[in-house]
Amino acid sequence: MEIITNDRLQSWIKYIRAFLFISVILLISFFLFIGSIFIYAKSKGAPPLWVTQSSIIYASDGSIIGEAHNGEKRYWVSLEDISPNVIDATLAVEDRRFYEHSGFDYRRIVGAILADIKARAKVQGASTITQQYARNLFLNHEKTVTRKWNEALYTIRLEANYSKDEILEGYLNTIYYGHGAYGIESAAHYYFGKTASELTLAEASMLAGIPKGPNIFSPFINEERAEARQRVVLQSMVANGNISETLAKEAAEHSLQFGEREHLPTEYMAPYFQDAVRSVLRNELGLGEELVKGGLHIYTTLNPRLQHIAEQQIAEELDEESDIQVGFIAMDPQSGRVEALVGGRDYEESPFNRVTQAMRQPGSTFKPLLYYQALENGFTPSTPFRSERTTFQFDNGRASYTPHNYKDYYANSEVPLMQALPVSDNIYAVKTHLYLGEEQLLETARKFGIHSPLQAVPALALGSSPVRVIEMANAFSMLANGGTNVTPIFIDKIVNYRGEVLFESSPEKERVLDPDITFVLNHMMTGMFDRRLNGYMSVTGNSLVSQLSRPYAGKSGTTPTDSWMIGYTPELLSAVWTGYDQNQPLQQREQRYTKNIWAEFMEEALEEKSVTVFRPTDGVVGVQVNPESGLLASKECPGSRLTYYVKGTEPTEYCQKHGEETEQQIEQLEKREQEGGKSWWQKFIPWL
Template identity: 35%
Template sequence: MAVYRIPRPSLYVCIDVMAAPAGSFCPACGGKLKPDSRYCSGCGRAVVPAGGFPWRFRPWMVAPAVFLAVLLIVLPGFLYVWAGLPSTSNLSTARLPLSTRIYDRTGTILLAEIHQGSERRHIVRLNQVAPAMRQATVAVEDRTFYQHGGLNLLRTGQAGLEDLLHLRFNQGGSTITQQLVKNVYLSGDRSVLRKLDEAILAVEIEHQYSKAQILEAYLNRVFYGNRSYGVEAAAQTYFGKPASQLSLAEASFLAGLPQAPTELDPFTNPNGAKLRQRVVLAAMVKAHDISSAQAKSIAAQPLALQKPSTADDVKAPGFVHWVAAQLEKTYGPDLLENGGLTVVTSLDWNLQSIAERQVRAKVMALQGQHVTDGALVAIDPKTGAVLAMVGSAGANVPGGEYNMAVIPRQPGSAFKMFTYTAAIESGKFTMGSWVLDAPLHIQLSDGSSYTPNNYDGSYHGWQPLPHALGNSYNIPAVKVEMGTGIDRVVDVARRMGVETLNQPVTAYQPSLTLGGYEVPLIDMAAGASTLAAQGTYRHPQGILKIVAQNGATLYRFDPGKGRPALTPQVSFIMSDMLSNDNNRALAFGRNSDLVIPGHHVAAKTGTTNDFRDNLTVGFTPNLAVAVWVGNADHTPMQHVSGIVGAAPIFHGFMTEALNPQPDSWYSVPDGLHVVNMNGYTAYLLPGTEQVSQTQQPPPPSCDEDCSGGNGGSSEGRHKKHG
């Protein structure tokens, strides 16, 4: 056997492990080796070192050697990479913050989207995407989508060759599945390892999900520009419609945007977006989705894009923010901003539009009298649903960022609605009672005195209770309040919906009845709604239904029976007194803005000291409304009372809102006694006839004003009035 010397002198290699052949010599000492001997007899060295190769190379050993290398090196490396990849078990929702959408009561008018940051995202099922949109997307993004298993090797190879030639990684070539993997699971870097990750996950997704599921997930995630993620958000952003209603022209237009959504922004680069649409149409022709004639016709069609919106583009902002605050309180900010809730509210968009127009127009008309803001709340008395809510006269008015519909302000004489309700309920006063309007001084518990004055600074002698209420005389109102008991007035106001009177009843002074304590406008509307519902209180409700992203209903509004707050008899008496125009004629004249032609409407005004706030509150059996006018910074208006400021808004809104409806009013409930009291009809609760008889004016004498008009001094200053 031949033995070869290797550069290292002590190392000898034998190609075959055999004994030394005859005539061989020891390479170390030169001694002759014995045949078949493995060791030199002269020096004792081994002829074949222990490190020699114990086998002879054979060609058939190549395949097992390669397999062994793969098994021991490549496969563990692949498994290491695969083990570090994210799970694909949650393809539909992984890393996907979804916008919450708030709609009107019909579920068709989108009022607002609430989302984290500025992104809009919506999830829809594939069958809720127009077929043309699906076809256009597949045609332009991945023509072999339905044939490959996640990778298009030919397309990827072509793109890879381009990258190699240009020494960069920026070519396309990715399938829809690969693009989905990038959007859902991977970072945006373009390294070779990331490409490997992408390929592995794409194949895994193809084995785990159907083509329909993959296309649905892709369409729900891809970016279309202008903060719109997913085809549903894009359809709403650019065309103001759901993805299910996209036309072929609109679908081919949108399908081209994901390639370069910023560069092809339709609002800033309409020509570029239109040229890209031609590419999409050509791809659809090549895929046999449409004919060449169709493509040519569609390319020539102009598209009417929706006006670009801003991040704060919200319809009915005061109402939306009020609803959003409730959602956040119940479900937390994370679910509100990222959970993809669908919220159907109680808002009637027609009534909301009327309310916004009326508030804005009337406030602008009063700018010369330093009026900058206004608010309105409308409630359905039968359910408590808030049908309209205007928080301000506009975003650009001073204080326009505040929702004056829910911020407490002094209601002025509009609060007398609660005082007279408590008086009637208590049985201490009746509709047939008379009250003397004359100077009044009340000693308070702290030793001070309280002296109310009428708005006009005059005294009006004996007044029947309906006239004292209708003309909004302050002194009679305080007398009625004190005769009834402030504690009773507070209790009735709370039962009717005023939630801000939460101090101990002993903390309230006689100025309560003149609106001396702040009450939110929505609570005033709730009080009117309680009277309108014949004594049943229903908490103002802004949400009808909440649906989770997976379609589960989280909440559904049930109006129920409400909470009995008053008897129908008490409510009817108040409704009758507040709706009779004769009762307010002396102070406001006949046919004022509190009268709605063709309709029976109850109404009460209110104005605070120094004209800082004024209100009008009113109702029919089907609609309760409260209106506020003033300035958010509490600066006074210039001689603007409730009949001048808030009443015109009330009149305009009620006239339009009630116009298509027939007139309706209440029938007299059982149990009331109808009597004639000094020339007018009065409704009395059972057992109160004697009270009415004892609260009549004395017979006029020859030296008195027999008309019962100005029965006292005209001195005094205006304090509060409605």
């Protein structure tokens, strides 16, 4: 038996002490190292959780009409809007102790190492959900030491700065489910045609198994492998205590009904309108970068019903074999909200927007702006000018201009403004323009929101300077709402993926037109559809009268290459342009397209609405007037029309053109005209 001497014992004690000392130093160093890593990660602050997402565009009724993305279909949803089945299935198969660890599952790491050693190969992973989220957000998938180190740092930063629920929500919104679907919401729509909140246990377990290998476990690639992976997920949920064996078996045997592989639940519509929305985002709101990054929820003013009516009427009216193009816009004139827009016949063939981009001559639709200016400068509906073939001299006599009426029809006598406007007498318009001064119409056009370049020439009265359809619609909206400035509105509200409101429409309204003059002009513009104003020419809406069931104000316009119709009620305005992109002359039958499209649209759009009218302001007075003379109608006059004037400017003389009348006869005439000779809606609305 060997006896341990005191010296040897002292030596062993010395070695043990040294070992313990070194171990303590190493342990302290290890904890200091780990602590410094945590302190460093914490000092770096919260890493941004932003990922590229799809921006969704909504109609006014909340339906989805389109999206913007950079190739990755991803729609962010909150954890509360994700089915508990998805959450349980994902945690069970990916990270059972997610809510217990601090970003690294050390038990799982040791188990993975032992499994790899036993198999002498990489057979088991140990990445937690936080580690996977860090990799998806900030790193590539290279298997290098540097990438692993950075992954660890980002994992610590995520755990140190965000709650477990925030991390899980971000993970479920960023993982890849195959076929271009990023995030659970996109996957739910793509595979099952429903939202993430609606997923059943069977559907959730199928989806939860896909991220491990989207090209292997997608049911659209290999249904057998997908079902095997689903069973693995379900057994993991059983082991985790989420479900029973019975539920797992039922889910595994349940026959899944797959969707139509659409990332969104509805088809796209109104592509020209969507382009206009994107233009507003970039050029007016400065949100172009946010649109590219995505994650925006863009709530627009589009009315799907009115959009459908507009597209249907255009398709039915225009000749399929013709290359004629169209621009259409419908607005709420009170607010400026654009409710329907068609910028061309086929977006796929030509995305050029004829409403917001094309510059076309407005023709006679420009005359209401001129006549507002005239009324503002002392004209009344009875102001006469002689209608006859006329050559005008301008530019100090160095130039001349000879306009023509339709088919060279002239009264060859004086006609009042109340008739010249609805029959669209060009001679009257040019005389008015030159009388007031050529520069004055430019100022009035700016007041009406026309910003396109205009030339101060005699022909401007007849719409010779090109403008955009949206500008004319906006100008007429100011008449329809009684004189308040409006701006076309495409977007109601924009919200980012976190629910923060980035923009909300709140237009400031300002009255820029005189309300009395505006009403007088609106009433004169209803004359376009009143056959009592027919004379040496027919009113320009003569062909539409039988189609209309309510009072409208409006104006048409025609040039050799352009056909326009703009008309409105107090609650709805629509403007239509048709023509050829290359300025090919229009045939006579093609010139009728705009009026027919406009009339059919307005009638169908308003069919369920009560009749609304332009109510007289306090500063106007209505009297029965002979449309041919502009004087108070007498008994012998063949016709009369209730006409409104700014108080103090109404005529006081009776028409002598058809014979003198006694006071008693005049009273009988006025009573007769008020009670008879009107359409059904005029009998109930006496001021029209």
